[in-house]
Amino acid sequence: MDRSIKASRIQVAYHTDGEPLKALKETSFTLREGRSLGVVGESGSGKTSLALALMGLVNRPHQTAGELMLFGKSYLNLREVEKKTYRRSTMAMMFQNATEVLNPVMVIGSQLTERLIEKRLTSSRLAREEAERLLRLVGLEGWETDAYPHQLSGGMQQRVLLAMAIACNPRFLILDEPTSSLDGIARQEMIQIIKSLQKKLGFAMLVISHDLKLVGELTQEIMVMYGGRIVEKGLTDAVFEKPMHPYTCGFMNASVEMAPHKDLWGIPGEYKSEDTTAGCIFRDRCTQSLDCCQSETPALKGVSIEREVACHQDGLVSILKAESVSKEYQIGSRKISALNTVYMNLRHGETLALIGPSGSGKSTFAKIVAGFLMPDAGEIFYRGTPLTDNRFACREGGIQLVLQDPFSALSHRLTVEEAVGEPLRINNIASEEEIVSRIKETLKSLQLYSCDAFLQRYTSCLSGGQRQRVALARALVMRPKVLIADEITSMLDVSTQANVLRLLKQLQNNLGFALLLITHDLNLARKVSDQLIVMEDGKILEEGNATRILQNADQSRSAELLKAGLVDG
Amino acid sequence: MDKKWQYFLTFFVILTLNFALPRMMPGDPFLYISGDENDLTAHYSRDQLEYYREYYGLDQPITIQYFHYLKDIVLGDLGFSYSHRESVSQLILNRLPWSLLLVVSSMVLSLLVGIFLGSYSAWRRNRWNDSVLYTVVMVLSEIPAFLIGLVLLVVFAATLGWFPLSGAKTHFAFYESLLDQGWDIGSHAVLPVITLTIARTGGIYLMVRNSLSTVLTKDYMRTARAKGLKEYRIRYLHALRNALLPLITRIALQLGGLVGGAVLVENVFAYPGLGTLMTTAVAHRDYPLLQGIFLVTGTSVILANFLADSFYQKLDPRVQQGGRKR
Known part of the structure; x- marks a missing residue:
C-alpha cells in the first residue's frame, strides 16, 4: 500500500476582472506518512493557495489543476461528494486564525463534533464528552465546549481550530500558520502539542508559515x-544552514526568528504579481541575474543531495573559493605556519566573517585570496578561474581589498578625487568624464560629499571615518564582486563604525557583492555575517552558518574562543 | 439604561404625541363638525359649542385633559367615535383581527418565498438563473401594491370569478361547520394576501440574497466545507442561520407597518381591516378614532421591536453581553 502523499503540478488561478491571477504555478511534492514538510515564503507567495488547492477548496470561478494522490488514491479529480468523504476522514486542515474562521453563532462543542455525529462516530449524547476530550488534547480545559467563538481569546480559538482538524484522526494534516496568534510561551506549548499529536496519531503534516523558526522545529x-x-x-536543517537560492538567503536575512542578533535586511524591490511574462520570477530582485533569467523560467532541479533549486545558476554562485591553502613564513631560522590547509567558499551576495584571535592568520589569508600574496600550497578560484596574480583586482567586477588602517591606506599627497579615481585611471577603465561621475556617485552612496570642494581636498585633511569611507569608495568604484574587508572598523569610533558597516551592508544588499569580513570582533560578526569561519593558529576550527554557530556558542568546537568574545557569552 | 425602561419611555412619548398632535392643529373638532364642506348641516350656536366643549371636557386646562387622557388609556377607554357612534376600542378590536390575518399571513408567505428565492439566487450568484430571478422579482416588487391588487381583482375575481370581489366574508351567511366558515374567510383573503405578499417579497428576497452572498465568502464557510460536512448542513446550519440575522430586524419593521402597509390594499379589496377604518376616520375627521388607530399602530411597532430584540439575542450570541459586537 502506498504510504505517501504525492502532489503533482498543482496550480491555482484566481478569477479577476482582467487576466486570471496565477497564484500558484505547478507545484509538486511528495510527503511520506508520519513526516512533515514545511512551506515558507512571504505573503502572496501562494502558500495558502496551495493548501486550499490540496483540500479541493478553491471553487469556481477560480481554477485549479494538478493531481493529489492520497495514499495511492487520486483525490483532486473526484466529484465534490466523494471529496467530502476524504475530507471527513483522510485529510484535514487547521486554518489560519482569523476573526470569523469559526461560525459565530454555534457553540464550540457542536462545531467540533458535528462531523463526528454526521459520520456516526459518536452519538449526540457522547458528543459533549468527545468535544471535551478533544479540547483537553490541545491544552484547553474542556469548559470551552459551551462557549461561542467570540467568548474565547485568539489563542484559544487557534487551539480549537487544531482540535477541529484532528477530530477525525486524519492521516494528512495541513497546518496554516498554526501559531500566528499565540504568545511566546503558548507558542512553544503549541509546537509541543503538535509534535506529540503527530507522534501519537502518526499523520503526515504540511506546515505553512512565514515563521521560519516554527517550520524548523516542526519539519x-x-x-x-x-x-x-x-x-x-x-x-x-540543510536549507537553514546554507540557503542556496538568492531568495531563500534574502528571506532568512529578513527573518528575526532565524537570526535574533543579526541586523535585519529586507530583499530590495517588491514582488510583482501582475508580471506574467516568461523568465525567472525573482529576476528583478536578484543581484546575480543573467540574460537567460530574463527570458527563461528556471525549473526546479537537483543541485546536491536532497536539494533542489529553481535557478539557472543553481542558486548563489560561488565567487571566490579557496582550497587547502597553506602558507609559511620564514623568520630567521624558524618557519612559522601562518595558514594550514584553509578552505573557503564565498558565494554571491554573502557575508562571510573570518574570525579568530590576532595571529591566527586572518590577514595572510585575506591577502592570498585577494591575489596579492601567493600561497605555498593550495589553490584559489575566482568564479572557477585559478587565481595566480592580482589581475582580478585590476579589473572591474573583480576583487577589492580594504585594509584596517585608513591613514596609511590613502596617500596623504592625493586629493579625494585622485585617490578614488586612481584604480580607474591606472587600469584605463573609463573615460575621464565617466570617471568623475563614477567617483561622485560612489562618494554619494557612501554618504560623503560629492561637491568639487570635497573632491579637491587632500586625504590628510579628513577624519578617520571619512578616510575609511574614501578607502571603501576607492574599492567600490571598481564595482567589485568580492570585497575583502580586513578589520575595516577597528580604528573607528563606535558611531562611525556603525555608520560605515550599515552603509556597506546596504550597498551589499542592493548591489549584491560578496563580502569577506575579517575581524576579531565576534559581536560585529554576529550582527552582519551569514557564514562564519573560525580560525586559530592558521587552522579552521569551525565553519558554517553564522547564526547557528554563534547562537549555540557553548556547544561549538570553538566554544572557549566564542564565549570570551561574545558580549553575552 | 435598562431595555425595559427604554421601551416604556418610547411608549410614553407615543402616547404624548398622540395627545398633543390633534390639539396642536388649529380649531377644535366641533368647528369641523359644524363647518361641513357643503354647508348642509346645521351650525352650532355659541351655547351649543360651549355645551359640547364642556361635555367632552375640552374647556378644561390642558394638563387636566392630559391627565384624563392617560387615565382613560390605562382603563382601556379610547373614547367614542363620532362617525361610527361606537366606542373606539370596540371598533378597533373588531377590525384588528382582519388586518392581522392579512398582514401575518402575507408576512409568513413573503418570508418563505423571499428566503427560498433569495438563497436560490445567492447560491447561484452571477449565473444566469440568478440574473433572471433577480430581474423578475425586482420588476414585480416595483409595481405599487394597489395596482397589483387591481389586476388580480380584475383577472381572478371579476373575469374568472374564482375568488369573491370584496369583503372578508360573505354577508349574512350561515355556516354549517367551522370548516365552511374557514373556507369562506380563506377565499376572501386569498387575493389581498397574494397582493401583499408580492409587494413584500422583493425586499426580503434582496436582503437574503445579499446577506447570504456575504456569508458565503466568510471564513467559517470554508471551515465547514473543509470538514467535509453534508451539503444541507453547510447551507442551512452554517450559512442560512448567519444570513437570516439581519432579516429579523427587517421583519420587525414590517410588522410595525401593520396598518400603513395594508391601507391601500384593504381599500382595493374593501377589506374590513384597520386600513379601511383609518380611511373613513380621515374622511370624517374622526379624531378619537384616528387617535386610537395611531395608538395601536405605535404600540405594535414597539412590540415588534421588542420581539425582534429578544429573538435576535437568542439567535446571535454576540449581542448578549451589553450589545457589544465584534
Whole structure:
C-alpha cells in the first residue's frame, strides 16, 4: 500500500476582472506518512493557495489543476461528494486564525463534533464528552465546549481550530500558520502539542508559515515559495544552514526568528504579481541575474543531495573559493605556519566573517585570496578561474581589498578625487568624464560629499571615518564582486563604525557583492555575517552558518574562543 | 439604561404625541363638525359649542385633559367615535383581527418565498438563473401594491370569478361547520394576501440574497466545507442561520407597518381591516378614532421591536453581553 502523499503540478488561478491571477504555478511534492514538510515564503507567495488547492477548496470561478494522490488514491479529480468523504476522514486542515474562521453563532462543542455525529462516530449524547476530550488534547480545559467563538481569546480559538482538524484522526494534516496568534510561551506549548499529536496519531503534516523558526522545529523537509513557485526544496536543517537560492538567503536575512542578533535586511524591490511574462520570477530582485533569467523560467532541479533549486545558476554562485591553502613564513631560522590547509567558499551576495584571535592568520589569508600574496600550497578560484596574480583586482567586477588602517591606506599627497579615481585611471577603465561621475556617485552612496570642494581636498585633511569611507569608495568604484574587508572598523569610533558597516551592508544588499569580513570582533560578526569561519593558529576550527554557530556558542568546537568574545557569552 | 425602561419611555412619548398632535392643529373638532364642506348641516350656536366643549371636557386646562387622557388609556377607554357612534376600542378590536390575518399571513408567505428565492439566487450568484430571478422579482416588487391588487381583482375575481370581489366574508351567511366558515374567510383573503405578499417579497428576497452572498465568502464557510460536512448542513446550519440575522430586524419593521402597509390594499379589496377604518376616520375627521388607530399602530411597532430584540439575542450570541459586537 502506498504510504505517501504525492502532489503533482498543482496550480491555482484566481478569477479577476482582467487576466486570471496565477497564484500558484505547478507545484509538486511528495510527503511520506508520519513526516512533515514545511512551506515558507512571504505573503502572496501562494502558500495558502496551495493548501486550499490540496483540500479541493478553491471553487469556481477560480481554477485549479494538478493531481493529489492520497495514499495511492487520486483525490483532486473526484466529484465534490466523494471529496467530502476524504475530507471527513483522510485529510484535514487547521486554518489560519482569523476573526470569523469559526461560525459565530454555534457553540464550540457542536462545531467540533458535528462531523463526528454526521459520520456516526459518536452519538449526540457522547458528543459533549468527545468535544471535551478533544479540547483537553490541545491544552484547553474542556469548559470551552459551551462557549461561542467570540467568548474565547485568539489563542484559544487557534487551539480549537487544531482540535477541529484532528477530530477525525486524519492521516494528512495541513497546518496554516498554526501559531500566528499565540504568545511566546503558548507558542512553544503549541509546537509541543503538535509534535506529540503527530507522534501519537502518526499523520503526515504540511506546515505553512512565514515563521521560519516554527517550520524548523516542526519539519524535516522544507519548500521555499516565491511568486507561486517553489524556488528551493531540501532538508530543513540543510536549507537553514546554507540557503542556496538568492531568495531563500534574502528571506532568512529578513527573518528575526532565524537570526535574533543579526541586523535585519529586507530583499530590495517588491514582488510583482501582475508580471506574467516568461523568465525567472525573482529576476528583478536578484543581484546575480543573467540574460537567460530574463527570458527563461528556471525549473526546479537537483543541485546536491536532497536539494533542489529553481535557478539557472543553481542558486548563489560561488565567487571566490579557496582550497587547502597553506602558507609559511620564514623568520630567521624558524618557519612559522601562518595558514594550514584553509578552505573557503564565498558565494554571491554573502557575508562571510573570518574570525579568530590576532595571529591566527586572518590577514595572510585575506591577502592570498585577494591575489596579492601567493600561497605555498593550495589553490584559489575566482568564479572557477585559478587565481595566480592580482589581475582580478585590476579589473572591474573583480576583487577589492580594504585594509584596517585608513591613514596609511590613502596617500596623504592625493586629493579625494585622485585617490578614488586612481584604480580607474591606472587600469584605463573609463573615460575621464565617466570617471568623475563614477567617483561622485560612489562618494554619494557612501554618504560623503560629492561637491568639487570635497573632491579637491587632500586625504590628510579628513577624519578617520571619512578616510575609511574614501578607502571603501576607492574599492567600490571598481564595482567589485568580492570585497575583502580586513578589520575595516577597528580604528573607528563606535558611531562611525556603525555608520560605515550599515552603509556597506546596504550597498551589499542592493548591489549584491560578496563580502569577506575579517575581524576579531565576534559581536560585529554576529550582527552582519551569514557564514562564519573560525580560525586559530592558521587552522579552521569551525565553519558554517553564522547564526547557528554563534547562537549555540557553548556547544561549538570553538566554544572557549566564542564565549570570551561574545558580549553575552 | 435598562431595555425595559427604554421601551416604556418610547411608549410614553407615543402616547404624548398622540395627545398633543390633534390639539396642536388649529380649531377644535366641533368647528369641523359644524363647518361641513357643503354647508348642509346645521351650525352650532355659541351655547351649543360651549355645551359640547364642556361635555367632552375640552374647556378644561390642558394638563387636566392630559391627565384624563392617560387615565382613560390605562382603563382601556379610547373614547367614542363620532362617525361610527361606537366606542373606539370596540371598533378597533373588531377590525384588528382582519388586518392581522392579512398582514401575518402575507408576512409568513413573503418570508418563505423571499428566503427560498433569495438563497436560490445567492447560491447561484452571477449565473444566469440568478440574473433572471433577480430581474423578475425586482420588476414585480416595483409595481405599487394597489395596482397589483387591481389586476388580480380584475383577472381572478371579476373575469374568472374564482375568488369573491370584496369583503372578508360573505354577508349574512350561515355556516354549517367551522370548516365552511374557514373556507369562506380563506377565499376572501386569498387575493389581498397574494397582493401583499408580492409587494413584500422583493425586499426580503434582496436582503437574503445579499446577506447570504456575504456569508458565503466568510471564513467559517470554508471551515465547514473543509470538514467535509453534508451539503444541507453547510447551507442551512452554517450559512442560512448567519444570513437570516439581519432579516429579523427587517421583519420587525414590517410588522410595525401593520396598518400603513395594508391601507391601500384593504381599500382595493374593501377589506374590513384597520386600513379601511383609518380611511373613513380621515374622511370624517374622526379624531378619537384616528387617535386610537395611531395608538395601536405605535404600540405594535414597539412590540415588534421588542420581539425582534429578544429573538435576535437568542439567535446571535454576540449581542448578549451589553450589545457589544465584534
